[in-house]
Amino acid sequence: MLKKITSDQVCLGMYIHGFEGSWIDHPFWKARFLLQNPRDLGKIRDSAVTAVWIDSSKGLDCRAAAPAVASESPASSAATPAMSPAVVAAAPVAAPVAVAPSVKAPAAVRLGSCQQELAQAAEVSTHAKYQVARLFQDARLGKAIDLGEMDAVVEQISASVLRHPSAMISLTRLRTADEYTYIHSVSVCALMTAVARQMELSTAEVQAAGTAGLLHDVGKLLTPPEVLNKPGRLTDEEFSVMKRHPEQGVALLQEWQASAETIDVCRHHHEKFDGSGYPDGLAGTQISLLSRIAAVCDVYDAISSTRPYKTAWSPAESIRRMAEWTGHFDPQVFQAFVKTLGIYPIGSLVRLSTEQLAVVVDQHPDNLLTPKVRVFFSSRSRTPLPQRLLDLSRAPAGERILRRELPEEWGFRNLERLWQQA
Ligand SMILES: [Fe+2]
Structure with missing residues (x-):
């Protein structure tokens, strides 16, 4: 048209x-x-x-x-995705989020399936990881830093998120321990971009969110590696060393003449909505909107990806747990986050009403409860089934998701191959 x-x-x-x-x-x-x-x-x-x-x-x-x-025809309006009552209930009403009245960025184009975007997202992610690693290394060596070089990285990540919001986000959950910090930066950039779009922020704010996500943890380049990569719980003393990274990052970013938004997110991404975070103990809307978005994205990425000392929670389990952490996040931002990823994000293991197990392979754009899934296992006979793709929005009446399941309880490994294949 x-x-x-x-x-x-x-x-x-x-x-x-x-x-x-x-x-x-x-x-x-x-x-x-x-x-x-x-x-x-x-x-x-x-x-x-x-x-x-x-x-x-x-x-x-x-x-x-x-x-x-x-x-030639009336403009269509975007449908609002349905929201799980459980998630809504877990997220009390917050003060309205200030949304700039200027040009709103689109949530996503969805030019194809998540699987079609995966190859391009992998290429962008690898390049972005390399650029972040180089930034960290140059800064450690005391070289001059030009943050302008990061603009193209943010644009590429943003374009991937625009083509399909979940491909890059799903892909960056998979990482090795030695690339953790760099991929974390790329992942938070992608997540913040997607949430900022979901909240219909302006194009300029979406760009600012992406840049801030990419650079929010830059202070960790000054954290001793034995603390940063410690395989186990940090002692109180080590934790206080780790907690310096927001302020250390601010000092670096000021030197590199970063934007005010990037510096703000770097300093405040560990603040909590109830005022119990650090370094300044800010609460509610004292914390900027971008920092509140960063707080949600930072925690999700940390708990849903493999870390040096623990295996990851699944995407759905991560969201379920975050919904229980009353006071940690801005409820309105958290709701936008859940709308972005889905109540059953890509890669989630779910049990269907037909007593079959399936992995979520793509979201329905308008209904979070009816994603596309790949059915592969009978929970009744505990045997593999011939795999089949099932669009739950078109499934026969009664065929629906009963609940999420924990892959580790079933002994499943490498569920990734089930959502990565076309
Ligand atoms: Fe951090």
């Missing part, structure tokens, strides 16, 4: 079909493309082009508040 909109209504994720007026006025050699790069969005806004044709069948529709210049 072709629609003509004003250039200030254009946002990331739209498919540009053409520009109104002379080709001299628009800044691109090609007129038809999927708009994924924030820089290209800026070029359109800064150009003399006043109106743009978009193809809503190939990208995001126009759902800006202002009416379109002309439209």
Whole structure:
């Protein structure tokens, strides 16, 4: 469906079909493309082009508040995903989150399945990990740091999250102990980008969230490795050494002339909503929105990925436990987080009403309770079944998820191959 909109209504994720007026006025050699790069969005806004044709069948529709210049059909509104009553109940109502009134970033384009995005997400993740590792190493060696180099990394991660919100997030849960800190940075960047989009923050705020996520733990490059990578619980003394990393990170980021948002998130990502966090014991909206988002994403990534001293909780188990930690997180941010990942995130082991076990392979865009799953095991006979893909939103009446299951209790290993394969 072709629609003509004003250039200030254009946002990331739209498919540009053409520009109104002379080709001299628009800044691109090609007129038809999927708009994924924030820089290209800026070029359109800064150009003399006043109106743009978009193809809503190939990208995001126009759902800006202002009416379109002309439209061949009414603009569609985005459906709100259904929310588990249990999760809602676990998250009391908080003060409204301040959302900037400027251009909202799209939640996701979902150009294909999670599995189709995995290969590209792996490439982006590997490159991003390398860049973060190099940043840490250069900083340790006292070399000059140019944070501008990180902008492209954040853009690539953001573009992957835009194509499919779960591919990068699911992939970065899998990591080795020696790459933990670097992948953690990449993962928190992806998670913060996805949650910021879910909360419909502006394009600029989504970018700020991604950069802050990538750099939030930079102070850990000054944490002694024997504390950082200790295979076991930290002593009180070691924990107080570890707790210095937010302030140490701030000192580094100020030296590197990082943005105010990045410095704020670095300092406050361990604050808790009830005021019991560190280093400043801030509470509620004293903590910036980006830092409240960082707090949720940082903890989720830490508990759902393999660490030097413990195996990971599954994605669904991680969310279940976080929902019980009253006072830790901003409830409104946590709800947005759950909407982003799903109540049964990709990779979750679930039991169906048919007494079959399945792994979640993709989310339904509008209903968190009916993801796509891969059925592979009979819980009744405890034997493998021929694998089959099942879209629970189209399943026969009565075929639904009964509950989440713990993979370790069933002795399952390498469930990853079940959600990674197409
Ligand atoms: Fe941290």
